[in-house]
Amino acid sequence: MSSEALSTGLIVASYGRRFLVEAADGRVRDCVTRGKRNDYACGDRVAYLAQDDTQGVIDHHLPRNTLLYRSDVWKQKLIAANVTQMIMVVASEPSFDLNVVDCCLAAASHANIHVLIVLNKADLATAPVAQQSLQFYANIGYAHIQLSAKNDIDILRPYLQGHRSVLVGESGMGKSTILNKLLPAAGAHTQSISLALGTGKHTTSNTRLHHLDADSEIIDTPGVQAFGIHHLEVADLAAAFIEFRPYLGLCHFRDCRHLSEPNCALIVAHAAGHIETRRLESYRHLATLRLRPTLRR
Ligand SMILES: Nc1nc2c(ncn2[C@@H]2O[C@H](COP(=O)(O)OP(=O)(O)O)[C@@H](O)[C@H]2O)c(=O)[nH]1
Numbered sequence: 371m372s373s374e375a376l377s378t379g380l381i382v383a384s385y386g387r388r389f390l391v392e393a394a395d396g397r398v399r400d401c402v403t404r405g406k407r408n409d410y411a412c413g414d415r416v417a418y419l420a421q422d423d424t425q426g427v428i429d430h431h432l433p434r435n436t437l438l439y440r441s442d443v444w445k446q447k448l449i450a451a452n453v454t455q456m457i458m459v460v461a462s463e464p465s466f467d468l469n470v471v472d473c474c475l476a477a478a479s480h481a482n483i484h485v486l487i488v489l490n491k492a493d494l495a496t497a498p499v500a501q502q503s504l505q506f507y508a509n510i511g512y513a514h515i516q517l518s519a520k521n522d523i524d525i526l527r528p529y530l531q532g533h534r535s536v537l538v539g540e541s542g543m544g545k546s547t548i549l550n551k552l553l554p555a556a557g558a559h560t561q562s563i564s565l566a567l568g569t570g571k572h573t574t575s576n577t578r579l580h581h582l583d584a585d586s587e588i589i590d591t592p593g594v595q596a597f598g599i600h601h602l603e604v605a606d607l608a609a610a611f612i613e614f615r616p617y618l619g620l621c622h623f624r625d626c627r628h629l630s631e632p633n634c635a636l637i638v639a640h641a642a643g644h645i646e647t648r649r650l651e652s653y654r655h656l657a658t659l660r661l662r663p664t665l666r667r
Pocket residue numbers: 490491492493494517518519520521539540541542543544545546547548593
């Protein structure tokens with residue numbers, strides 16, 4: 371295919387092996403990919419062949435600044451491309467899993483994506499308890515705010531300015547409520563997507579990009595119950611726990627896995643109270659999962 375025939379667009383929705391591509395003029399086309407490729411994500415800039423006003427074929431993606439994905443031993447799932455910020459949503463109720471939070475934060479850190487932790491449902495009586503369990507994330511340097519999406523989302527808006535943010539969090543935390551408040555008009559954009567998708571088919575369980583203003587966007591993902599980060603090697607994993615970084619490279623063994631090795635700088639830092647027990651355990655749990663396939667070989 372001659373490259374003159376190709377246009378450049380932005381993937382604004384992904385579902386299975388099909389993607390909605392938004393052109394510079396705002397038109398959204400329902401696109402398939404070449405071969406069996408599905409390694410594209412919402413937020414990718416792509417070169418595509420417009421077949422008509424509603425359909426196209428994606429040829430390739432342009433270079434990415436960031437790529438967020440999750441993975442288990444068997445497969446990887448791209449979540450979003452060219453994201454600059456992760457909005458990690460947790461709530462006063464129902465209880466959330468700190469291990470899921472750790473995985474999301476590690477994935478963001480590994481992908482060089484800034485994180486904002488949002489504690490939602492601050493109106494509930496359980497908010498102080500939830501806040502307490504999050505306090506150490508603030509202590510180690512994560513930005514965080516509290517809000518009640520049900521009441522008012524305005525405190526969040528300045529944090530989104532100039533960013534392409536991705537909303538992540540377990541279901542029930544309030545992601546949809548936050549998104550609906552941010553997109554009060556539910557706008558022309560969402561409508562054009564519905565048109566491109568046809569009547570209600572494949573409208574759930576996909577990832578969508580929404581324009582908030584001229585230079586801010588937000589990507590909505592289906593809820594994650596588990597955010598696998600198997601793509602991080604053990605060394606990457608330790609570095610993705612941001613408060614571990616000052617100690618890396620100081621262990622006795624160069625290839626220290628920080629499990630039970632002698633003269634491990636992380637173990638020493640933990641004993642001195644500089645590293646939280648829960649975080650070290652969270653790291654070790656993930657590191658041990660990684661070492662298992664190696665043992666089998
Ligand atoms: N009390 C309270 N409930 C909220 C708030 N935000 C969301 N909820 C409720 O929490 C439930 C889950 O919200 P939803 O947005 O669907 O969560 P999602 O699964 O993360 O998309 C719904 O019943 C919401 O009405 C809030 O700020 N305060």
